[in-house]
Ligand SMILES: O=C(O)COP(=O)(O)O
């Protein structure tokens with residue numbers, strides 16, 4: 001049986017509306033105009049600090065540092081607009097029934113990750129959870145992904161994610177990468193290295209079988 005690790009934002013959940021709301025609450029506090037949801041989506045993937053750096057650049061703010069704690073404060077409980085992609089829960093239940101172990105490796109910080117997992121009733125769904133601040137390194141550094149696989153014991157490894165950062169992380173960790181194409185990637189599918197791709201969660205159990213694990 002395999003160790004299957006999943007990314008969170010843009011892979012299991014569509015959370016950009018909550019992230020944009022936290023960003024826009026932050027910008028409002030410093031008298032700046034809001035981001036569009038599309039703009040916010042294009043800034044997600046490399047963690048909260050990089051998100052704030054991109055947001056500050058978009059508003060010509062020279063120093064992102066003071067915005068980081070403000071953004072994290074608004075982000076902590078930002079769960080109400082987040083949606084689970086259709087078919088995710090049935091697919092994860094199926095994989096678990098087949099005996100695979102399931103982990104989470106996200107660049108989302110610990111507090112909003114815990115908040116959204118609790119909100120969705122997923123607090124006990126994953127056998128291990130690595131967040132953007134669990135280790136000194138975050139994706140695309142392979143360390144958190146490798147730590148997630150280690151925590152799941154032994155067996156073949158598969159990483160499922162949506163973004164350019166995820167593709168690079170998997171390549172650097174030397175593990176097969178399964179790409180969820182409707183997520184938050186900013187690069188065409190054909191330009192992202194991947195082992196397999198899918199656009200509907202009902203396909204994932206068969207995709208995993210096709211990888212021979
Ligand atoms: O917080 C981010 O930037 C991205 O989170 P993810 O790694 O779950 O896609």
Ligand SMILES: [Mg+2]
Nearest residue numbers: 007009010162
């Ligand atoms: Mg993602």
